[in-house]
Amino acid sequence: MLRATVHDSTLSGEELVLRYGKTTVVDGASLSLTAGRVTALVGPNGSGKSTLLRALARLHEIGSGRVLLGALDGGQQRSVSLINGREFAREVTLFAQSRPSPEGLAVSEIVAFGRHPYRRGFAGLSDEDRRAIDDAMRATGVQKFADRAAGELSGGELQRVWLATCLAQETGVLLLDEPTNHLDMRYQIEMLDLVRDLVDDRNVAVGIVLHDLHQAAQVADTLVLLQRGRIRATGAPLEVLTEENLSDVYEIQVETSIDPTGRLRIDPVGRHGAVAPTDR
Numbered sequence: 369m370l371r372a373t374v375h376d377s378t379l380s381g382e383e384l385v386l387r388y389g390k391t392t393v394v395d396g397a398s399l400s401l402t403a404g405r406v407t408a409l410v411g412p413n414g415s416g417k418s419t420l421l422r423a424l425a426r427l428h429e430i431g432s433g434r435v436l437l438g439a440l441d442g443g444q445q446r447s448v449s450l451i452n453g454r455e456f457a458r459e460v461t462l463f464a465q466s467r468p469s470p471e472g473l474a475v476s477e478i479v480a481f482g483r484h485p486y487r488r489g490f491a492g493l494s495d496e497d498r499r500a501i502d503d504a505m506r507a508t509g510v511q512k513f514a515d516r517a518a519g520e521l522s523g524g525e526l527q528r529v530w531l532a533t534c535l536a537q538e539t540g541v542l543l544l545d546e547p548t549n550h551l552d553m554r555y556q557i558e559m560l561d562l563v564r565d566l567v568d569d570r571n572v573a574v575g576i577v578l579h580d581l582h583q584a585a586q587v588a589d590t591l592v593l594l595q596r597g598r599i600r601a602t603g604a605p606l607e608v609l610t611e612e613n614l615s616d617v618y619e620i621q622v623e624t625s626i627d628p629t630g631r632l633r634i635d636p637v638g639r640h641g642a643v644a645p646t647d648r
């Protein structure tokens with residue numbers, strides 16, 4: 369159970385067109401991340417998921433369209449371009465795919481970066497800052513590394529430290545770009561559990577990019593399926609993850625079924641067909 373603030377934010381992209389140079393990589397995408405819901409962005413490599421998430425985090429220039437931040441309950445929606453940097457950092461954070469590796473810094477010092485938007489000048493950490501840092505470190509299981517240098521950690525351990533830094537920011541909107549990559553089985557599941565806790569207990573609005581469609585179906589309330597920079601489908605996991613949508617978007621034959629426990633099973637069929645390990 370996580371403590372601290374209960375949030376009420378929405379972050380929306382309207383008709384977003386995003387480019388690298390003259391190449392359009394996201395073309396007219398609209399989506400809304402709402403408080404108390406997990407929205408998962410799925411789709412093939414290069415379909416525009418990371419660029420879209422970065423644009424929502426104000427880290428990619430918007431060609432056209434707009435990004436709006438608002439409170440769910442009748443709160444006014446504001447264009448994020450009008451919000452100052454510190455305020456935006458108290459509202460929205462991005463766990464990005466590429467992160468710096470500050471070799472010499474201790475883990476607790478890295479997690480303390482997450483409190484930067486709340487700190488005044490050179491003042492030390494407040495009690496509130498320390499509580500947020502402790503909570504974030506506990507939630508991600510990095511307390512035991514608190515005094516170790518970042519350079520001494522494994523890739524997956526360091527990834528959890530950066531996640532703790534995002535959590536310490538205590539924003540109402542949490543954007544996660546492939547957060548389960550490089551994590552072992554236990555921490556992948558704990559990551560998804562943690563996302564659910566943040567959404568259910570603190571009413572955070574989560575936007576998460578995932579390649580594993582089973583994980584996406586497990587954690588998300590809403591799925592957004594991207595295809596070559598356009599949104600192919602949005603909705604509940606079972607509505608979006610259909611054989612037709614997946615076969616078309618991934619350009620491979622995909623079979624779906626519901627297993628005896630009621631969970632969706634997705635099977636891409638390779639050139640060798642579906643071979644069970646017991647057949648070998």
Ligand SMILES: Nc1ncnc2c1ncn2[C@@H]1O[C@H](COP(=O)(O)OP(=O)(O)OP(=O)(O)O)[C@@H](O)[C@H]1O
Pocket residue numbers: 388393411412413414415416417418419420
């Ligand atoms: N820095 C860049 N400069 C030019 N083109 C880029 C750059 N970064 C990404 N692209 C291109 O933009 C498109 C969308 O990339 P993006 O990283 O958003 O896709 P993605 O869906 O997140 O992919 P993946 O699943 O492989 O991470 C791709 O065609 C990619 O080649």
